[in-house]
Amino acid sequence: MVAALHLPSLPPLDELLESAHVVALPLATRFRGIEHREAMLLRGPAGWTEFSPFLEYDDAEASTWLAATIDFGWHSTPAARRSEIRVNATVPAVAPDAVSDVLARFDGCRTVKVKVAESGGTLADDVARVRAVREAMGPLGRIRVDANGAWNLDEAEHAVRALAEFDLEYVEQPCGSLEELRELRRRIRYMGVPVAADESVRKAEDPLAVARSGAADLLVIKAQPLGGVHRALAIVAEAGLPVVVSSALDTSVGLAMGAALAAALPDLDYDCGLGTASLLAADVTTQPVRPEHGTIPVRRPAVDESALEFQAAPPDRRRWWRERLTRCHALLAVSQG
Template identity: 55%
Template sequence: MTETGIPPLLDGLRIPEPDELLDGAVVVSQRMHTRFRGTTVREAMLLRGPAGWAEFSPFPEYGPAEGSRWLAAAIEAGWHGWPAPVRDRVPVNATVPAVPTADVGRVLDSFGEVPAVKVKVAETGRTGPEGVEEDVARVAEVRRLRPDADLRIDANQSWDHGTALSALPRLAEYDLEYAEQPVAGIQGLARLREALAAAGTEVRIAADESVRKETDPLAVARAGAADLVVVKVQPLGGVRRTLGIVAAAGLDAVVSSALDTSVGIAAGVALAASLPRLPYACGLGTVALFTEDVAEDPWIPDAGRLVVRDRPVPEAGALVRLRADEDRQRWWHQRLRTAWAELAATS
């Protein structure tokens, strides 16, 4: 245990050498139905270890330090496995990207019936008044089409304080379950949370980027900056480490996807299935955003839930169809090696 109370990466588990990790590795390129998080194509490196298939897929802009946490999660998954579950089903939310209002129904239909819906707001470049109007219209359409669903929004820390303070009371009229990372930074969240309370606006605040991008994820809880935390297995370094972070934070958690393939979603399900409390539906239904997944049996929710089962296995034909070109294979091989060097130096 570190001085901050956060478990170290892999916490004594063996770190295989790069050549062992890369033996049989393949990089896939999956297209998306709709632009999400600024991308229409998601690349991921799939690794095959003795415990099963694992995913290493830090976003392209992440450097070796961040990448080392994603690699630790892949090593845990493929070489060591996960803790035993305490539940056999995990509720999941639908995710509606920042699409025009006319497309909301199509996106929702791709998820089927779900207990909750997360709506993306504050799309990059659309964070001014016109963007807020579009966000309100999108949320209103989701509420119209899914009147009984729990509804949450995610701004990916794109609003400034003033915009968040004016937008959230309007969005709260649609009975929000919570607002995820409306502004940047721990202090930004704490300031906004205080201002909303003073204005009489009752909206729970969830921290995402302020947990997974900080060197001290527990700082959010200490600062009183959030009511709950959104946790993702790969960015936080694995299932065991994330369980330790949630326990130390003392806040309820929502388990979410990092836009993973079904192979990566398995780790998120393992985390959600292992948490002592799971009061919120999880953001683990994102495989539906891809035009094709790698798995023989993709982890698509059934009646708004993912069943805890044996982890997915990539389908041989899909690995051929989705395989990235050789330049991208080499790029990802080098990326894993630099992340491994960082992980080995800090573990």
């Protein structure tokens, strides 16, 4: 059995709140329907750490992210097996003529993840966007697409057929349920397009169910949603599938947490989705964890105090996050017994 959500020690709430800063960082390109990314930064004995579950997540789900925050800020990270991580570029659901501008923000990346199945968009829009990426990357570039579970089974099969001409590395979370993923994997096997699971891992009560059911060829894992670096490593070890370490539009501090996870993995065959600081128009450090020559370093960035002040969220949003932290801390306290 994979390790349950557990922390060796839960810091007092006052200790967390004392160091908490809430920022609202502008995005260079609209992503997931938002133009600013809110996040809470905290400073623990091990250094700066991040608490940034998306706003729509309930407290039960967000408390898992808080466990990851504490794991990274209050406990040591596992030994690193590598000092830098190859990362992919990420192209939001933009028009084809905007693709080159987005890619220009990701220095030297050989792999691109393209968002598809966006609300209000069409398959024709997705095909045009992926075609623009393929033209920009050339025949040797690697392209993966991410539908965030938005297609039903037949829509997913039709979409993969339409996109297969662009030589897809894999399709990420094309459908929402394990049953659909498993059947889609069977239907598209002849095309040689692997299926990756993201939400079916990080949002599931049992993150290993997708591996046991044969519903995916590889897993996309994220440190915060899985409860931290140590728990994510335990999940990977038990799943027995190749993995891609990705982010949730984190600040550079959150990306450092993801890099620590990627660095500790025994095997890392895919470029990771940890270059997303390039989608931010501002960050919390003077040395953002952005791709250079297609890689990011494995390091915990120094947070710039002036950036915390300049990018501070409005008072009502700071209060909202502090109340959220308080509720999530209470849930963790109950779970720790």
